[in-house]
Amino acid sequence: MRMFLAVLACKAARLVLRLFGRGSSMPGEIALKIFPDVLSHVKLPPLVIAVTGSNGKTSTVEMIAHVMTKAGKKVIWNKEGSNQIAGVTAIILANSTLGGKVKGDALILESDERYAKHSFKYFAPTHYVITNLYRDQLTRNGHPEWVYKSVKESIRDESTLILNADDPLVSLYGYGRENVVWFGMDRQEFSSDKNSGVYDDGKFCPNCKHRMSYNYYHYNHIGSYECPDCGHKKNATEFTVTNADLDNGIITINGEYDIKLMFKSIYNVYNILACFSVCALAGIDKAEIARNVSNYILKNGRVIRYRLGVNKGVFLVSKHENAVSYDRSLEYIVNKNNDCAIIIIVSSISRRYNTGETSWLWDINFGVLASPCVKHIYLLGKHAPDLETRLSYTNVDMSKVTTDVDIDGALEKIANTKYGHLYTVTCFSDKDKFLPKVEILPADKSEDDF
């Protein structure tokens, strides 16, 4: 009876919210009030796939859903990204019968790395993907080791863990388990002997805290490592990017499956690899997976082509309070080596909370913007002065930098100045201060087609 009421209340609340054009986790909150442990009583589909980690959750979940749908499975997933327990409850109950049987073949969940432990108290994913752990939203997460503890509490013995072998911290979850599958990337041309960031979270072994050594870095602390003291090292991988040609936008998995990239970033490569791994484990034909993720355009809008006055540009959604995401965006721009102007907007640091915490700017390697291809840098928004201070401590020529807290005024000037290419780097929390001011171009072309 409680199940019936909880499901009914959830569906009704969802319907009402939909009428007002809103999606939220509120229906889940109502259902949890009626039946607090409802999630341990629902009958889940045979495949329950969860994805957590600092970066790549949303994109990976979207691609898994896409591949599984293409393979003919009925897929339920939290595309709204409501990834805490109420959101998870809402999505599950909304897709259940009134008796609590989830109507689908696969449930795919993006799980908040701090709150997964609350959801997975009630049910265990069949497959649990952990993408990476690094400095992300430290105002709520503390630091990666703090998040590590939190995610660890969410891991259930019965789940198959699908782990990024290239992340030394994530790899610790594999100890003492049989049901672990590893994914990772072999050394590539772009891999480096040195960590190019302003900090290195791979310097000390996360297991024993002795100095660790790397054979190579792909980016940040992601790469091939080995601790000379305790022996913690990159595991052999079952799913492997054997070749990644980011210039031409093609990768090969397990030496056999070629996948074309719509977005040529190393992030995208890892997201595709995680998606490939879990879909293959779920029994989908590998060639079919490769075909269906090839040239896949993410709907969650991480890369948007636009026109601003006389310039065309690419909008790269990064994340505030996440230096790694900024580093990848900046590196991506500089590697393109097009003469360009860059617009960086930091106004609302977080969508979730109000803070003036800007120490994360010091973890970003803004020094790469000293590249000669960068003709001008616009630092815009409320925290533009903080950005300017930060950049003044790099070797960027500050005469190329314009600082303006007035975003609209600055955009008008940029619209009338011919720069060739524009790149905009900001976070979801600030994208509405920019995107309504530009003409969005169709997403059906690669981001290089200016």
Place this chain on the structure above:
Amino acid sequence: MKIIHLFDDLMNLYGDYGNVCGLRRALQQKGESVQAVSMSIDDEFDFSGADFIYIGSGTELNQKVALSYLMQYKDSLKAALDGGVPVLATGNSFEMFGKSITDCDGKTHDGLGFFDFTVTEGNERIVTDARCECELCSDPLIGFINKASCIKGVATPLFHLSEGSGNDNTAPEEGIVSGSFYGTHLIGPVLIRNPQLCEYFAGVALNSKR
């Protein structure tokens, strides 16, 4: 002048190295030639000739690694402090200078014992913007606190917060100042977000220059 940055690659959270960048620039603008020397795990620590010593924030685990390494240099560090070399420790690095740190598993680690306070780590993080008036500069100080600890027994706090969470998370007293030692949980980096405070410490460094 010589600024020693201790555990730059271990106690390296929250962009705290920016404090060294700020201090160096402030001293250079006063016409000083400044050398910033990093010393960390596996290095032989030598505080001779130091005009300023800085340590930044780290994870709870890294703080214990730093503390255990620093133990062997306890006497020379104490001698430097007693000789008037200014030490600024931000974030949880200043916790190492007390009597003890009890971690969230209940294990107690001996501190350097320079001061009488004790530290207890918990399972909840305290994250908050911070603000205070202080005698060191005329503008109000701003910063952020991101910690998992409760510090008790500080006799001479550095700041009196009007917003934020103090040493024991109930009273507004924050940080510690004693002789030439300055400790605070304020991050930002605190010397970058508060140029006047940076100027103050540049003055402290200049005064200690022999």
